[in-house]
Amino acid sequence: MLRRFFPLALAATAGLAAAQTDPVRFARYLDAVEQHSLDLAVQREAITSARAGVSIAGVAPDPSLSWDVGPKEFSREVNPKPRLGQSLSLSWTLETAGKRGRRVKAAESTVALTQANAEGVKHNLYSAAAGAFAEACRTREALLRQEATLQALSDVVRANEVRRKAGDVGGLELLQSRSERDQYQAAVVKARADVRVARINLAVPLSRNLAEVFGEQPLDCAYQAFEPGDDVTALVESALRGRDDVLIARATLANARDSADLARANRYVDPSVSLSYGYTPHGRSSVDAEGQPVDGSPRSNTLSLSVSIPIPLSRLQRGELVQAESAVTQALLALRQTELKAEADVRATHAQFLAARENLARYRDSVLADSQKVLEGMRLSYRNGAASLLELLNAQRSADDAYLAFLQAQSDLANATVLLQLSLAQRPNL
Numbered sequence: 001m002l003r004r005f006f007p008l009a010l011a012a013t014a015g016l017a018a019a020q021t022d023p024v025r026f027a028r029y030l031d032a033v034e035q036h037s038l039d040l041a042v043q044r045e046a047i048t049s050a051r052a053g054v055s056i057a058g059v060a061p062d063p064s065l066s067w068d069v070g071p072k073e074f075s076r077e078v079n080p081k082p083r084l085g086q087s088l089s090l091s092w093t094l095e096t097a098g099k100r101g102r103r104v105k106a107a108e109s110t111v112a113l114t115q116a117n118a119e120g121v122k123h124n125l126y127s128a129a130a131g132a133f134a135e136a137c138r139t140r141e142a143l144l145r146q147e148a149t150l151q152a153l154s155d156v157v158r159a160n161e162v163r164r165k166a167g168d169v170g171g172l173e174l175l176q177s178r179s180e181r182d183q184y185q186a187a188v189v190k191a192r193a194d195v196r197v198a199r200i201n202l203a204v205p206l207s208r209n210l211a212e213v214f215g216e217q218p219l220d221c222a223y224q225a226f227e228p229g230d231d232v233t234a235l236v237e238s239a240l241r242g243r244d245d246v247l248i249a250r251a252t253l254a255n256a257r258d259s260a261d262l263a264r265a266n267r268y269v270d271p272s273v274s275l276s277y278g279y280t281p282h283g284r285s286s287v288d289a290e291g292q293p294v295d296g297s298p299r300s301n302t303l304s305l306s307v308s309i310p311i312p313l314s315r316l317q318r319g320e321l322v323q324a325e326s327a328v329t330q331a332l333l334a335l336r337q338t339e340l341k342a343e344a345d346v347r348a349t350h351a352q353f354l355a356a357r358e359n360l361a362r363y364r365d366s367v368l369a370d371s372q373k374v375l376e377g378m379r380l381s382y383r384n385g386a387a388s389l390l391e392l393l394n395a396q397r398s399a400d401d402a403y404l405a406f407l408q409a410q411s412d413l414a415n416a417t418v419l420l421q422l423s424l425a426q427r428p429n430l
Contacts (some may be wrong), residue, residue, distance in 0.1 A: 023220035026133050026430040029202070032214070033129045038207040040125065043118035050107075050114040057103035061270075063092035080284040085300075091274035097265040106258040113251040119244040126428050129205040130418035133430070136198040137221035138411040143191040145403050149396060150188050152379075153181040156392070159383070173389050180393055181330035221430045223410070226417045232350055235424055239346045240339060242425030249338040259325035267321070271309045278302040342423070349420040356413040363406040371402040 034040060067086040090355045202210045228235060240246055280300035378395035381387035418428040 005312055014149045020368070023218050024214050025220040026130070026223075026428070029133055029206075029214075029219075030126065030129055032158050033125060034122075034206075036207050036213065037125055037205060039121055040118070047111065047118060048425050049112050050111040053110060054107040056105060057107035058100060060100060061093040061095065063090060065090050076386065083281040083284065085280040086277065087221055087275055087276055088280040089276035093270050093272050097268035099262070099265045099268075099270075102258070102262040102265045104263050105144050106255065109251065109255040109258045113248070113255045116244065116248040116251040120248055123206055123422055127418060127420060129416060130203075130428050130430065131203060132198070132201045133219065134411045134414040134418075136195075136202055136219055137414075139191065139194045139198040140219065141221065141407050142404055143188070143195050143411075145400065145407075146184075146188045146191045149400055150181070150184055151182055152396065153177070156382075156389075157181050177339050177389055195398045218371050222413055225427070226353075226421070228350065228420060228424065230281065232347055235350065236343045236346045239342055239424050240306065243342050243423070244425070245338050246335075246342050249331070249335040249341075253328070256324070256327040256331040260321075260328050263320050263324040267312075267315050269296075269310045269312045269315075271307055274306045274308070276302075276304045276306070278304070345423045346420075349416065349423045353413075353416040353420045356416040360406070360409040360413045367402050371399040377398040 066089050067082055070091075072084060073081045117233050157174070160177050164171060164174045199210060206213065278300070280297070280303075282297070282299045375395045375398075377386055378392050382389065382392040414430055417430060420429050
């Protein structure tokens, strides 16, 4: 009945349950990092602030409205007192040389620079997230190997206890095997702590506890093969089109050029225009010194226009132009240096990737199998009395060292893969 009426709800519940039980792949972890990272949240706010600067830059100077009343006569010698006049004036500043358009353009290039810087922060965040994920996988797999070795050593101790009772081995050999087992147990305790620490460190790029997002789901450490190709020149050309450091350098240069254009435009003076209307009421009639009547002044309505142009004495110095042009030159040099560094970075990370891939293949194809065969043969020889305990322990250490080196090579390849992908302006994918 429920399946009939609520098929979508059941499907969603089933999908949620599957998501909660499926191992966490690196792509899911990276998606969560992008969603929850506080560093990226800060960058998004910076972009919002920069976009607000565009509207601020487009604001024209406010006009000014003034109202005057007067003059009021206070002298006793003047009688009758003249009536108060009134005037209303409107003035505004006229921007020249396209200052408003250049301000807007400079603000827009600031937005582009802020967005490029956000991509740079994302690059560093990806690198940190990949390193933490690879380390968590390495420590977990190392712990599984060390726990298996501890179990094998415990089996040797139990076998020696039985053989001691039967008189096949001496008490010294039993004590030695037990001592080796107990010492190795300390390494297992440390490995368990390393696993917990590595899982805790996954919270740093995520900006929250891993359990809050994924619960207790294990990590999926089955890395995917990455094939960048052998044409390094083509990889360099592709990287220069999309690397965040190159984009930042280009955005910095564009912003410096727009700022220089604005600095040149700001050297032009802006005239002020004022339009005034004045009203003077009819003056009061009076009597002159000879006693003759004098008619009051007639009512007056006036309209006036005035233009004020600043004298640009301050423009005799060129300090702001020198600074702006110097910033453009610096940005040009920094862009060239960044492009050279990007090319070297692509070539270096490609070489490191090839070396890490070759090392991992060597461990996977020969070293692990050979060391495990030696260990199994030594265990059989020890059980048959044809090998000493010391030879067995040496074979066990050699096999463990080979496996831990294999895990480190796997982690190195994962890190090299991410570094190469980031150097090629690609989103990491393990």
